[in-house]
Amino acid sequence: HWLVEAFNEERDSNALDVLIKTVVEGNTPGLHSELSGATSNSLLLRNADIPEAHFVVRNSSTQALYGFCSTYFFKATGTGVIGAVFVDPSRRKLSIGHSLHNRAIRTLLQREGIKRFQLGSRLPSLYLGIPTGHGGERKRLRSWFANLGWNTALSRAVCSMVARNLSTWTPPPGMAKSLQSAGADFDLVYGWEYAGPVLDHIKTNNRQGLAEVYKMALADPTACGIIRAKRPEDGALVGTVVLYNMQSQLAEFVPGMKDLGGEMAGGISSPVISPSVGEYSTLLQGLILLGMRQIKQQGCNACILDYMDGDGNFDGLSAMGFATLHHFEEVSCDAATMTMLPPSS
Structure with a gap:
């Protein structure tokens, strides 16, 4: 298991910008990344109605981020949301995403008034759900989330x-x-x-x-x-x-x-x-x-x-x-x- 730490804006913002860029550049050529145009600020709502808690797996000596996961709690509807989870392409298949996801769920479960969980968010509008535009990738991502306990059969198609x-x-x-x-x-x-x-x-x-x-x-x-x-x-x-x-x-x-x-x-x-x-x-x-x-x-x-x-x-x-x-x-x-x-x- 990887050590998952709370995202620290002052310490991690620059490293998160670098990680986003790495993920975008590591995308399959010809496919447009959902993270294109995003920065660390795109993930921080700073909104009193929506408490947020984000997590990182990092290299403490170089400060580099290997993975990131964002969570938001929409008080109005009692919905806990995973807004994004992404890992450096060179560090995949090492269960970094797995560790981040489990910490995110455990944190959301502690929110008072939590009724529902959701993968994907309208705000911030990076991943509205599991990306499905990329054929084989869709199958891989769906089974990844299914293995973590999500019922991907109950999904709703949305798009930008x-x-x-x-x-x-x-x-x-x-x-x-x-x-x-x-x-x-x-x-x-x-x-x-x-x-x-x-x-x-x-x-x-x-x-x-x-x-x-x-x-x-x-x-x-x-x-x-x-x-x-x-x-x-x-x-x-x-x-x-x-x-x-x-x-x-x-x-x-x-x-x-x-x-x-x-x-x-x-x-x-x-x-x-x-x-x-x-x-x-x-x-x-x-x-x-x-x-x-x-x-x-x-x-x-x-x-x-x-x-x-x-x-x-x-x-x-x-x-x-x-x-x-x-x-x-x-x-x-x-x-x-x-x-x-x-x-x-």
Whole structure:
């Protein structure tokens, strides 16, 4: 067993930057690493609502890191999350990852109010789950986590997406028209004064990390906005989506934004459509379309959708110009099932 130590920001940040770079460069040629564009800051949320604890296996004489694992506890949903676990490519198959993972689980089990465990996180948005885009790699990673006690059969496909060349982009024909028939009034608002109704509306979707993304956006009005869809008859919110730019606090946690070859990019995050809406995909398309327009107006040439359900081939997103950036499987389970893990010595 390897000695697993708590991550110490002052001591380990530079070494973590080096480890990230090593992992990215050690990736199979032609395959794009999920860690591209990330730094040690991308992993540190520093958010009072989300206690975090990260772990390293290190060489104490050279200060180099052999492996790293991040954990976050989302108090609002009682979810303990493993956000990333990665090991220096030259030190793999020595059970460094194994030791890091076991320490992470033991730490999360001690969090008061823990109900669920999850592999992958929307915030920070590096690994949304087990990466599945790389064929044989997917099988290897799934069995690695299955051997550590995760039921990988119970997984949900999620992905990140990107639309490029916004300068020449136009909405698909007919989409603007169907927007008018969506039966909603849209507006764009900034700042905490709009928080009440927005945070109430998103309670219909209790996914881990969602409320935290909205709070971060509402608290950062110079760099983030919320597009709202309202029912014309009573003004009730039926849909929302977060917009953010590269100066936002949110962008720090979406390294994909910095990884577009130096292009100016904007982000669209966390659409929530009320269950009362009949035309789900029309409204979703409408919110995303307006987001793209806004991002294009700001002079950006690329737009990131940081977290979408499914494999990206749905709701007309490809017709709107989006392609999948990374595929993942988000795996979650009851905290009770994780207590069955064999104790590590």
